[in-house]
Amino acid sequence: KAGVTQTPRYLIKTRGQQVTLSCSPISGHRSVSWYQQTPGQGLQFLFEYFSETQRNKGNFPGRFSGRQFSNSRSEMNVSTLELGDSALYLCASSLDADAYGYTFGSGTRLTVV
């Protein structure tokens, strides 16, 4: 069974641009969560979607947004990129709306120059 797929794996963007990251969950999983990992701040929760609804949001500025489609695939968008947005963005999916059964993807490494 396929795991959580994140695309692209690597991305380089310029300050001020916007970026969209994609996450395809494990088949049948309805919950998708996003985390940001940086050397300075560690792993931080961005948001969680369940059945196309955002159920929880972390403490990030409004430049960070996301959505989930009817097939449970999710995208996150970061507008007006800043150097500090350089990070590994991890997506995790679970069957239901809880974190007990999280499976993480390999992440998208975003570099902002």
Place this chain on the structure above:
Amino acid sequence: AQSVTQLGSHVSVSEGALVLLRCNYSSSVPPYLFWYVQYPNQGLQLLLKYTSAATLVKGINGFEAEFKKSETSFHLTKPSAHMSDAAEYFCAVIPGGGGNKLTFGTGTQLKVEL
């Protein structure tokens, strides 16, 4: 707020030696606790989780952890380290009663030496 503290950002052991990675949690109610491992340029892989069943939890790759309420600890151990265990390890918590948001510790980088 629920949180976890990992003592020691870097731990070094010899191959074949005991691995002990420390994690303490702060919680007013019994939490759900997790250990994840991350290899370079990879995502997080679940090693084991405690969800209020048995206090001694066995995970993959020979790792285990014991939930000690009196010490608010959930330390990760492995009797004999292998070179392939070199990675970063994260302890994480969600509040008792469930939820959908993991709060992670700052991570412990494990180095295994010959």
